[in-house]
Every structure is written in structure tokens, then in C-alpha cells.
Amino acid sequence: MIMFDELTKINTRPSPFQYYTADELWTDEHTSKKMLEYHLNDFVDLSSRKKNFIDRSVQWIVSHFGVDSQTSIADFGCGPGLYTTQFAKNNASVTGIDFSERSIRYAKEVAEQKELNIDYVQQNYLEYETEERYDLITMIFCDFCALSPTQRKTLLSKFHELLKPEGAVLLDVHSLNVFDSREEVATYEYNQLDHFWSSDDYYGFLNTFKYQEEKVTLDKYTIIEQARTRVVYNWLQYFSRDSLREEFEGSGFKIEELYSDVAGSAFSPESPDIAVVARKK
Numbered sequence: 001m002i003m004f005d006e007l008t009k010i011n012t013r014p015s016p017f018q019y020y021t022a023d024e025l026w027t028d029e030h031t032s033k034k035m036l037e038y039h040l041n042d043f044v045d046l047s048s049r050k051k052n053f054i055d056r057s058v059q060w061i062v063s064h065f066g067v068d069s070q071t072s073i074a075d076f077g078c079g080p081g082l083y084t085t086q087f088a089k090n091n092a093s094v095t096g097i098d099f100s101e102r103s104i105r106y107a108k109e110v111a112e113q114k115e116l117n118i119d120y121v122q123q124n125y126l127e128y129e130t131e132e133r134y135d136l137i138t139m140i141f142c143d144f145c146a147l148s149p150t151q152r153k154t155l156l157s158k159f160h161e162l163l164k165p166e167g168a169v170l171l172d173v174h175s176l177n178v179f180d181s182r183e184e185v186a187t188y189e190y191n192q193l194d195h196f197w198s199s200d201d202y203y204g205f206l207n208t209f210k211y212q213e214e215k216v217t218l219d220k221y222t223i224i225e226q227a228r229t230r231v232v233y234n235w236l237q238y239f240s241r242d243s244l245r246e247e248f249e250g251s252g253f254k255i256e257e258l259y260s261d262v263a264g265s266a267f268s269p270e271s272p273d274i275a276v277v278a279r280k281k
Contacts, residue, residue, distance in 0.1 A: 010205050010222045011186060016214045017148035019233045022124075026099040034196050036102050039080050049141060051082075057140075057263035058086040064264060064277075065136050065168065067092050074134045074162065076125045076155075077143040081107030081118065088116040095119040097128050126154055133164045139171040140262055142273065145236045152237075156251035163280045169253065172262050172275040179238035182217050184210050197223045197230075215239075244276055253278040 025031055042051040049057075061067065069091040075084050078096030080103045088094045088111070096118060098104050104122040111118045121128065126147075137159050144152060159169050185208045192204025205222040219234040241258060248255050255278045260271035267274070 011207055013207075013209050014218070014220075014233070016211050016216045016218075017150075017235055019231075020148070020151075020235075021232050022099060022146070024230065024232050025234075026103075027101065030198055031196065032100050032102040035100065036080060036106060039082065039103065053261075053263065054082055054086070057261070058083065058090075060264040061138070061170065061262070062087075062090050065170075067136070069093075071136065072132070072134045072164075073136045073138065074132075076128075076137065076139040077141070078107065078120070079103045081110055081120070083138065083140060084118050084120075085110055085114065085116060088118050089114075095121065095130075095132065095134070097121045097123060097125045099124050126151060126158075128158065130162070132162070133167070134162055135164055135167050137163060137167070137169045138262075139169070142172055142174050142236075144171050145174050145238070146234070147237070148235070149237075152247060153251065156247065156253070160252045160280055165280065167280045168256075169248075169278045169280075170262060170275065172273050173239045173244065174236060175272055175274050176215060176238050176240050177270060178272045179210075179215050179217065182208065182210060184208055192221075192223070197221070197232075198225055200225055200227075215243075239274060241274065244274060248276065248278045252281050254281050 026035065065071070067073070067087065067090050072093040073087050074095045074097065075087070076097050078084050078098045079100070081096055084094045084096040084107065096107060101122050104120050108120050147155060185206065188203055188205045190203055191201060192206070197204060202223050202225040207220040209218045209220065211217070215238045217236050221232040221234070223230045223232070245255055255276055257277045258267045259265055259275040260268050261273055262275045
């Protein structure tokens with residue numbers, strides 16, 4: 001009976017964005033180390049995109065927004081500084097905000113080695129406050145999708161406040177094409193994802209749920225170790241062009257351009273992602 005109850009709990013579908021466990025992923029000593037390893041792996045698109053794409057997107061961003069010594073940029077969810085470092089090399093005044101103490105520490109070390117003046121803030125970016133005002137705010141690799149509707153509204157309001165007049169936001173999201181390709185699954189694996197969740201042995205259960213009406217998916221990870229059980233909720237919101245416009249325009253922005261990625265690729269209805277350039281009204 002106890003086992004039946006536990007399995008029922010593991011396989012239970014919560015309401016969309018009912019739980020928020022980002023701190024479990026980004027601040028846990030073990031998983032934050034694994035996430036940093038993924039960030040710095042040039043051969044996989046997991047925590048960050050591959051280096052050649054980052055280089056190409058930075059070139060486009062610098063050109064498109066006219067980044068120079070007069071430009072101030074804030075990168076929300078900056079991770080280990082893969083974009084902020086390059087922005088600073090292009091003489092911009094740069095701030096990076098990230099939840100992960102480990103990633104921020106690494107980014108600061110890189111900035112020191114390269115003698116770059118970058119302001120790094122280790123904080124949940126939903127709570128970030130400053131008197132600084134920026135020409136450009138970036139949020140790259142679909143971080144926006146991991147937030148609930150309430151959190152997204154809070155963040156867009158914050159962006160609006162932190163931007164200079166006519167300042168711009170650049171971010172990317174997953175399109176409905178990706179949502180349509182996702183399937184509901186229920187699996188378990190011993191030491192799931194090659195010990196990603198813990199250095200100790202564990203059983204990892206993965207339940208993927210789709211919420212058709214809300215266009216949301218959940219990867220629900222239940223990690224059962226000998227000493228403890230944890231649940232991590234990885235939510236993703238998917239967007240159409242219309243739903244993006246509705247959210248941005250409702251928060252005081254005007255969408256200028258839509259692209260297929262943050263390297264300025266022309267928008268395609270078949271693209272897995274949508275990149276948006278929005279200007280503060």
C-alpha cells in the first residue's frame with residue numbers, strides 16, 4: 001500500500017506552474033556543478049548553445065543594436081558569462097544577473113582574467129532592483145519559457161522599468177512547433193542522466209505532462225535517494241506570434257521584429273524557436 005501511494009504521488013499531474021523549484025536546480029551544490037559543466041561544453045545545446053552559435057549571435061546583436069562604448073546591457077540569466085564577456089569585449093557597459101552562485105563565480109574569474117569590467121549580481125532575477133537604466137536587456141536560451149504567467153508579467157514590468165526611453169529587449173522562446181512535437185512519457189532510470197541529480201546512487205523518475213489548453217509542458221523529476229526524496233519541476237511555456245505580442249504589448253512594449261533565433265535568422269513559421277525584439281513605448 002505504501003509503495004502504491006508513493007507511485008501514485010510520483011505520477012500525479014499538478015496544475016500548470018503549481019510548483020516552482022528553480023532554486024533546486026541552480027543552487028544545489030551538485031546540480032549547479034553539473035549545470036556549469038553543460039554551460040561550458042561547446043558540443044551540446046543543453047544549458048547554453050554551442051560556441052559557434054553564440055559567436056554568430058553576438059556578432060548580430062552588436063551590429064543590430066549598434067553596441068559600442070555608449071551602450072549599457074543587462075543580461076538576465078547570464079550563467080557563466082558566455083554573452084556578457086563578449087558584450088564587454090565590444091566595449092559595452094555590462095551587467096549579468098544569475099541565480100547560480102557557482103556560475104557567477106566562474107564568470108567573475110573570466111572577467112578578471114580578461115581584465116573586463118563587468119558587474120555580476122548573484123540573485124533571482126525576478127527580485128533584481130537597481131538604479132541603473134539600460135539600453136538593451138537580453139534573456140537568451142528560452143529562459144522566459146520557464147516562468148509562470150505571473151512571473152513573466154512581473155519580469156516584463158521590471159524590464160520596462162529598467163530600460164532607458166526607447167530601450168529594447170531581446171529574448172527567445174520555444175514555438176508551438178516544439179510543443180506539438182512533445183509527447184507525454186513516464187520513465188524511470190537508475191542514476192538518471194549519468195548522476196546529474198546526485199553523486200550518491202538514486203532512482204530517477206521522469207513524468208512529462210502536456211497541458212493542451214495552456215500550451216505548457218512539465219518535466220517532473222522525482223529523485224529517490226536512500227536518505228531523501230526530491231521533486232524538481234521543469235515547466236516550459238510555448239508561444240505563437242500572437243501570444244508573444246499579447247504579453248509584450250500588455251506590458252508597455254512594441255514588438256519591432258520577430259526572428260527564428262537570436263542570431264537574426266529570418267523568421268520562419270516552421271522554426272522551433274521565436275526571437276523577439278521589443279522596444280519600450
